[in-house]
């Protein structure tokens with residue numbers, strides 16, 4: 429019996445042959461923390477290793493500031509100050525304020541490579557699996573242990589392979605596909621499983637589209653969201669200057685449960701309040717009045733997402749009843765959008781473009797909604813209170829559906845616009 433990619437990566441990292449169900453102590457290739465989770469990780473690290481201890485390998489730890497930047501309170505500013513000091517003392521790779529969302533930085537700066545075992549103190553760490561690595565979110569206490577030892581225990585997960593085939597309709601994207609899959613299996617349908625995305629449709633996707641799918645593996649409970657490396661992976665890595673990596677591929681006869689989806693004829697998808705698996709076709713909710721549209725987040729804040737949205741907004745004005753907030757996922761993506769005139773299109777249409785950060789995605793700092801208000805968002809979570817008032821409602825969509833919705837002030841099928 430062959431092995432899945434997840435089994436192979438964990439075998440390599442554990443230094444022995446392991447299979448699903450085994451418990452292993454594995455070597456971590458890279459660890460990510462951000463401004464919300466780093467303080468607790470540091471506390472745990474000091475408790476485990478001592479006040480004056482050094483981290484196991486500073487070159488493998490990445491710290492990013494993204495949830496509360498620029499500091500939105502004195503408390504946040506103090507936290508940032510403490511984190512900078514820690515990074516400096518420990519010689520940790522520190523992406524200080526304004527570089528962008530941690531997950532996007534991990535990918536675009538080449539910190540996630542095929543075959544690696546990566547942990548991050550954030551649930552959407554699974555996003556890097558789009559590059560063929562095993563990346564997973566862990567708690568801050570576990571991260572403290574990783575800081576101290578460079579190791580962590582895992583139960584080797586079973587794999588669910590999502591085979592996506594067929595022909596995509598106009599204005600239907602990877603976001604629609606992942607929403608559909610989450611709706612099919614439920615928000616606990618892949619609990620502790622390694623999700624693998626495969627099939628013709630996935631093979632044809634750009635890296636930006638793939639990252640969206642891997643990002644949301646956690647929304648069905650997945651431990652990882654992996655896409656086997658192929659030409660697109662190599663092309664992406666070459667473009668960002670990463671040459672030294674070792675691809676790991678799964679075996680044909682590896683044991684995995686398969687979930688199939690034929691996307692032919694599938695309409696754009698929407699996750700209705702208040703659950704990510706409450707998924708329907710856009711036709712069921714079109715006409716719903718909207719107060720705010722948010723285009724951004726680690727799920728859909730890349731240049732390609734902004735480009736798709738801008739094509740709807742070019743030369744147009746958003747509806748009067750809508751506030752449009754656009755947030756590029758990183759400074760690099762922002763610059764691409766700037767050079768290409770996309771920022772101008774958003775502003776000209778009546779939207780605002782904010783500095784790269786998590787923004788309203790988690791309802792932490794700005795862009796919150798009031799009671800009774802409706803937000804349409806390209807992010808990944810819509811549970812009660814996620815973007816502000818617990819009496820608000822959030823619909824999750826693709827950048828195309830979000831842009832079309834901003835134009836009309838009500839949920840709109842992008843295929844009916846252009």
Ligand SMILES: CC(C)[C@H](C(=O)O)[C@@H](O)C(=O)O
Pocket residue numbers: 464465495549550551552565790
């Ligand atoms: C703040 C952080 C721990 C959290 C996560 O882990 O996902 C956040 O990024 C989110 O999306 O809810």
Ligand code: SF4
Pocket residue numbers: 495529531550552725726727785786789790807808
């Ligand atoms: S953009 Fe949203 S989902 Fe992504 S890391 Fe930030 S808060 Fe979490």
